[in-house]
Amino acid sequence: GQQVMQIPQYQHVQEGEDFTTYCNSSTTLSNIQWYKQRPGGHPVFLIQLVKSGEVKKQKRLTFQFGEAKKNSSLHITATQTTDVGTYFCAGRTASKLTFGTGTRLQVTL
Amino acid sequence: DTAVSQTPKYLVTQMGNDKSIKCEQNLGHDTMYWYKQDSKKFLKIMFSYNNKELIINETVPNRFSPKSPDKAHLNLHINSLELGDSAVYFCASSKGRGYEQYFGPGTRLTVT
Numbered sequence: 001g002q003q004v005m006q007i008p009q010y011q012h013v014q015e016g017e018d019f020t021t022y023c024n025s026s027t028t029l030s031n032i033q034w035y036k037q038r039p040g041g042h043p044v045f046l047i048q049l050v051k052s053g054e055v056k057k058q059k060r061l062t063f064q065f066g067e068a069k070k071n072s073s074l075h076i077t078a079t080q081t082t083d084v085g086t087y088f089c090a091g092r093t094a095s096k097l098t099f100g101t102g103t104r105l106q107v108t109l
Numbered sequence: 110d111t112a113v114s115q116t117p118k119y120l121v122t123q124m125g126n127d128k129s130i131k132c133e134q135n136l137g138h139d140t141m142y143w144y145k146q147d148s149k150k151f152l153k154i155m156f157s158y159n160n161k162e163l164i165i166n167e168t169v170p171n172r173f174s175p176k177s178p179d180k181a182h183l184n185l186h187i188n189s190l191e192l193g194d195s196a197v198y199f200c201a202s203s204k205g206r207g208y209e210q211y212f213g214p215g216t217r218l219t220v221t
Contacts, residue, residue, distance in 0.1 A: 030207070031207070033209055037150075041214075042199055042212040042213060042214055042215050043152070043199070043201075043210075043212045044212070045209040045210065045211070048209060086150050088152060090210075092207040094207075095206070096154070096157070096165060096206065096207070097154075097206075097207055097210065098154070099144075099152040099153075099154070101151060102150050102151065102152070104150065
């Protein structure tokens with residue numbers, strides 16, 4: 001079946017450092033979504049990318065969808081303690097949305 | 110108003126018991142889901158309903174049975190609970206299949 005893997009599984013950064021998580025699908029996707037789950041919370045939708053090579057920004061967050069529509073990345077510039085949480089990508093195919101394995105980000109002062 | 114709500118928030122029970130978790134959404138969405146999130150934070154889809162019809166039924170033990178009395182509600186009943194069922198269960202809803210999903214606050218189930 002379809003698999004969506006994310007790397008790294010975990011990253012610990014100092015506040016102010018940059019962070020990137022990578023998402024790779026075993027199959028071509030129609031779109032990719034990104035979610036953030038704060039500790040003790042539930043996943044919250046951040047953004048959706050649809051076009052090959054698409055790049056979208058939300059303040060310090062930059063999302064990219066690969067040319068082959070099989071991978072994506074989320075880059076956070078100058079992390080803050082409020083960025084702490086687990087980031088999930090979710091790849092959509094015709095039949096369903098499959099969540100990635102998640103990247104847990106820890107930010108310390 | 111909470112968009113997707115779940116009850117109970119916490120559930121502690123003994124092995125062998127039967128329990129239910131309820132979910133309601135007031136977003137007018139057609140599709141609802143149940144996910145299981147284990148201690149490693151992996152989010153696994155269990156079931157999905159579209160307009161009260163089951164459309165996704167992943168490899169889940171028969172002890173788990175979803176029920177959707179109407180579009181706004183999706184309940185999860187679990188029979189003969191086992192230690193391995195301990196996890197956080199999330200309900201979610203979306204406008205349709207593949208659209209962004211809105212998650213409930215989760216139900217932390219602990220089986221002792």
